[in-house]
Amino acid sequence: MKIKGIKDVFFDLDHTLWDFDKNSALTFNKIFKMHDVAVDLNEFLSHYEPINLDYWKLYREEKIDKASLRYNRLNDTFNKISFRADSTLIDKLSIDYIAYLTSFNHLFDDTLEVLNYLKPKYNLHIITNGFQEVQESKLKNSNIHHFFKSVTDSEQVGVKKPNPKIFNHALKKVNANPKTSIMIGDNLEADIFGALGIGMEAIYFNYLKDPTQQQVNQINNLNELKLFL
Structure with a gap:
């Protein structure tokens, strides 16, 4: 797995x-x-x-x-x-x-545990469609900013996920290869199909446990990432 x-x-x-x-x-x-x-x-x-x-x-x-x-x-x-x-x-x-x-900064269960588990093994990054000023504050105020080597948001690039330009921009920024990169997100269209479309791996964070017929890697809680990475 x-x-x-x-x-x-x-x-x-x-x-x-x-x-x-x-x-x-x-x-x-x-x-x-x-x-x-x-x-x-x-x-x-x-x-x-x-x-x-x-x-x-x-x-x-x-x-x-x-x-x-x-x-x-x-x-x-x-x-x-x-x-x-x-x-x-x-x-x-x-x-x-x-x-x-951003004065409220609750994270999903196991977020810190999983980020601490992944950080020694991988380069960690963010790709978000959120607004630049708000997303920066979320990362800093929730004390997870230091885990990530790069943060790419749609306002920087001028397009939003699933547009391949935002994924390619994020990869190029850190000299990453799509074949050795993976995207983890909650939106099938924006995160999963967007990443798969440019040759990245992807894991669907299906925290709502919505039924899906899509044959994609998926998890219901963040701790399950340890099964894949």
Whole structure:
């Protein structure tokens, strides 16, 4: 089951190492209290999380810009729960969400253990579609920045995963060969198929245990990486 010949291990960040949903929920709880937004947090999140994923897909596909993503995911969610929020409030929440998001830094279970296990054996890197200023803060504030030799984000490159340009850029930056590199991430389209498409190995972090018919290497928790690497 071990994958032979790997030298460089590339990770996605959100939903792979950094527990986005947990940190996001804590952020919304904080900013709703700050702005006296009287909504049921669990109800809000039950709609926001799938809406957010849909908007990120549009963002990956270059169909919307950053500002549209940040505004519309909130506006659509408030409409779903029939809460009246004017554009001024949504703009304030959008700004404060980004400002406070990295003040919460929960990682997935076993993240530190696995990174400590991998670091002596491989060169570790990040490839993320997240926004540059936010991703840097996540890495530093969660005290995992030092594990990684490089961080490549979509804003640096001008394209997003699964575009082959971002993978090739990340490889070239550290003089890595796709045949001796592997990508680990939670998104089949962006992380797994994107990496496989340029000749890298890949492991799907299926932490939600979604059923998939795709014949790809997959794990349900990070500790299982030790079976492959």
